[in-house]
Amino acid sequence: MAAPPGPVPDTLPLRPAPGGPVARRRTERGRLVKSAAGLGLILVLWQASVPLVGLSDYFYPSPATVARAFGELITKGILPVYVSDSLLRYLGSVVVGGVLGLLLGLAVGLHRGLARLLAPFVNFLYAIVEGAWVPLFVVWWGYGIKVIVVLLVYIIFFPMFHNTMVGVRTVPQVYVNAVRALGARPWQVVAEVILPAALPNIITGFRVGAGFAFRGLIFAEMLAAKTGVGYLIYEGVSMQNTARTIVGMICMGVMWLFIDNLYLKPFERATIERWGVVVVPEDGH
Amino acid sequence: MAAIPFLAVALGWLLAPRVLAYPRYLLPPAGDVWARFLQMLADGSLAHHTGGSLLRLAAGFVAGNALAIPLGIAIAMHRGVAEMLRPVLTFLQSIAGIAWIPLAIVWFGIGNGAVVFVIANIVFFSVIYNTVMGVQTIPLVLRRAVLASGGRGVRILTELLLPGALVQIILGLRTSVALGWRALVAAEMLAGASGLGYVTIESVQWYKTDVVLLGMIVIGLLWLLMDRLLFVPLERATVVRWGMLQR
Numbered sequence: 001m002a003a004p005p006g007p008v009p010d011t012l013p014l015r016p017a018p019g020g021p022v023a024r025r026r027t028e029r030g031r032l033v034k035s036a037a038g039l040g041l042i043l044v045l046w047q048a049s050v051p052l053v054g055l056s057d058y059f060y061p062s063p064a065t066v067a068r069a070f071g072e073l074i075t076k077g078i079l080p081v082y083v084s085d086s087l088l089r090y091l092g093s094v095v096v097g098g099v100l101g102l103l104l105g106l107a108v109g110l111h112r113g114l115a116r117l118l119a120p121f122v123n124f125l126y127a128i129v130e131g132a133w134v135p136l137f138v139v140w141w142g143y144g145i146k147v148i149v150v151l152l153v154y155i156i157f158f159p160m161f162h163n164t165m166v167g168v169r170t171v172p173q174v175y176v177n178a179v180r181a182l183g184a185r186p187w188q189v190v191a192e193v194i195l196p197a198a199l200p201n202i203i204t205g206f207r208v209g210a211g212f213a214f215r216g217l218i219f220a221e222m223l224a225a226k227t228g229v230g231y232l233i234y235e236g237v238s239m240q241n242t243a244r245t246i247v248g249m250i251c252m253g254v255m256w257l258f259i260d261n262l263y264l265k266p267f268e269r270a271t272i273e274r275w276g277v278v279v280v281p282e283d284g285h
Numbered sequence: 286m287a288a289i290p291f292l293a294v295a296l297g298w299l300l301a302p303r304v305l306a307y308p309r310y311l312l313p314p315a316g317d318v319w320a321r322f323l324q325m326l327a328d329g330s331l332a333h334h335t336g337g338s339l340l341r342l343a344a345g346f347v348a349g350n351a352l353a354i355p356l357g358i359a360i361a362m363h364r365g366v367a368e369m370l371r372p373v374l375t376f377l378q379s380i381a382g383i384a385w386i387p388l389a390i391v392w393f394g395i396g397n398g399a400v401v402f403v404i405a406n407i408v409f410f411s412v413i414y415n416t417v418m419g420v421q422t423i424p425l426v427l428r429r430a431v432l433a434s435g436g437r438g439v440r441i442l443t444e445l446l447l448p449g450a451l452v453q454i455i456l457g458l459r460t461s462v463a464l465g466w467r468a469l470v471a472a473e474m475l476a477g478a479s480g481l482g483y484v485t486i487e488s489v490q491w492y493k494t495d496v497v498l499l500g501m502i503v504i505g506l507l508w509l510l511m512d513r514l515l516f517v518p519l520e521r522a523t524v525v526r527w528g529m530l531q532r
Contacts, residue, residue: 031368038369059391121290127512128505131470135485135497140311219383219471223486230384234475237387245391249384256379 061243066250069236069243079232083251086228089145090217093152097213098206101157105164105205109198110190115165126158130216134223148220155216156209163205167198207264214256229255310492318502321495330484335503338480341397342469345404346462350454353409357416358450362442367417378414382407382468386475399476400469407468411461412454419453420446455523459516466508481507 043063050062057065073079108115130151137147175193184192221230229251236245295315301307302314309317325331361367385406389399423445431445473482485500 034365034369035372038371038373041369042373117289121294124291124505124509127509128501129467129470129508131467131474131482132485132501132504134474135489136494136501138486138489139492139494139497215383215467222383222386222475233384234387237391242388242391245387249380249388252384253376253380257376260379 058240058242061246065243066246069241070247070250073232073244073247079247079251082228082232083255086217086221086230087255089148089228090152090214093149093217094156094210094213097153097156098160098209100153101160101205101209102164102202104157105161105202106168106190106195108161109165109168110194115169119165122158122161126162130155130212131219134220138224143224145225147224148217151216151220152213155213156206159205159209159212160202161205163201163208164198167201167205168194170201171197203268207268210259210264211256214259218252310494313495313498317495318498321499325496325499331503334480334484335507338469338473338482339507341400341473341480342404342462342465345401345406345469346408346465348401348405349408349461349465350412352405353412354416354450354454357413358420358442358446360413361417361420361450362446364421367421371417374410374414374417378410381410382464383471386472389472390476395476396478400472400480403472403476404465404468407464408461411464412457415453415457415461416450419450419456423449455520459512459520462511462516463508466511470504 047063050060053060061069070079104118108118133154134147134151137150141147141150171194175197176189179189179193217228218230218233221228222234225231229248233245233248233252236242236248298312298315301312302309322331360370382403386399386403389402389406393399393402427449428441428445431441436444469480470482473480474486477483481500481504485497485504488494488496488500
């Protein structure tokens with residue numbers, strides 16, 4: 001089966017799409033219709049199940065109730081504030097943690113001695129699940145934003161560090177030698193050979209870290225924040241308004257859809273897929 | 286040489302109370318944590334909480350897989366249904382687990398039910414997603430091979446879909462347990478009544494930081510043990526040997 005030109009499709013179909021670009025566009029549209037149908041089916045099943053389950057709105061809100069709660073949150077101006085708060089915390093921490101992980105991973109990857117010194121220690125820290133650090137952070141800084149930011153920086157640091165280190169270490173020596181033979185200075189070797197060659201690993205590390213960090217954001221907000229989407233999910237239940245909780249959950253999913261499809265995947269596609277270095281599965285695990 | 290950072294941290298930890306002045310609850314001396322470890326070992330609370338956590342993890346893991354694998358295979362068998370549901374599954378998978386904790390509290394109250402539900406939830410959505418994707422990415426060649434040797438219907442299920450799904454499941458095993466473990470700790474903190482996560486967050490309000498530190502160390506060690514003693518050998522014996530995963 002020949003690889004189709006252009007962006008790699010979401011799944012390799014069991015039967016290859018027949019025909020050329022026009023037919024392919026038709027199957028893309030067909031897929032969109034199917035996705036909408038799937039979503040519609042779930043919504044219909046949900047709405048239909050409400051009278052069957054027969055519990056109050058507190059236990060089992062209907063899509064209508066959730067839609068009403070959504071409208072309420074928008075008109076009261078709560079939702080936009082919560083979403084922007086969450087995004088701000090997320091983006092700031094992810095950038096800081098990502099840069100730190102990249103720099104340290106680079107340093108450790110380039111210097112064998114440093115690797116032997118720090119790698120096992122960092123790996124042990126990585127084994128301590130992110131959530132487990134939250135109580136300690138709360139002891140140190142009380143409930144609040146600092147805990148959330150530190151946690152997110154921590155979460156994204158490790159995959160970035162690990163993947164950068166691995167990426168740098170596995171650059172084929174041939175490339176380095178070739179460039180050195182042409183008279184490249186050390187910094188040129190790093191900038192023009194090692195970094196680009198390690199880029200697939202680095203980007204994968206960033207994507208993995210970004211995913212974990214997003215979940216970490218929601219968890220930390222549930223525990224230690226007074227605004228934000230995670231807080232909304234928790235607050236809905238504590239004020240007996242389960243519909244708000246569901247609005248929060250849906251928001252969370254949509255936000256991740258945005259982040260993954262508008263930023264992470266295109267970035268991946270524009271760099272490593274274009275350079276033909278690797279074809280990544282779309283699930284981002 | 287690898288031990289140097291550990292020793293440095295240990296040394297710093299031992300010396301800090303002598304060099305700096307700070308309240309005991311911010312960083313209890315190592316001796317306190319060790320004493321707490323011995324105490325919790327002796328009165329059985331360490332075993333109680335650790336055992337409880339592991340049991341909840343196992344229960345959630347089994348429940349999640351038991352529901353996800355058959356359902357995933359059933360969905361994957363019909364390409365049309367699979368295509369319809371793929372975006373929904375992707376969406377649900379992105380909010381699986383931790384986001385459901387408050388809802389779980391509504392349905393099950395605080396305690397085992399909520400925690401096991403959250404773990405089962407995240408395992409379910411990640412396994413079903415992997416199963417559906419896995420079946421869809423079985424190479425066309427294999428499908429044609431089964432068809433060419435006269436297989437139809439049930440044969441396709443048993444000789445193509447199930448082994449393909451099995452490979453996906455093993456590949457995803459480490460990830461799903463890792464996700465389940467994270468969900469366990471988080472859920473116990475927010476919705477638990479016992480267990481490592483619960484004990485850790487509960488001690489915060491009593492400023493019993495030695496318990497917090499002990500909890501963190503146990504959580505880290507448990508994952509390291511599970512990973513090195515279970516998953517790496519398991520992967521080596523199956524998917525690495527079958528050439529499906531480079532390590």
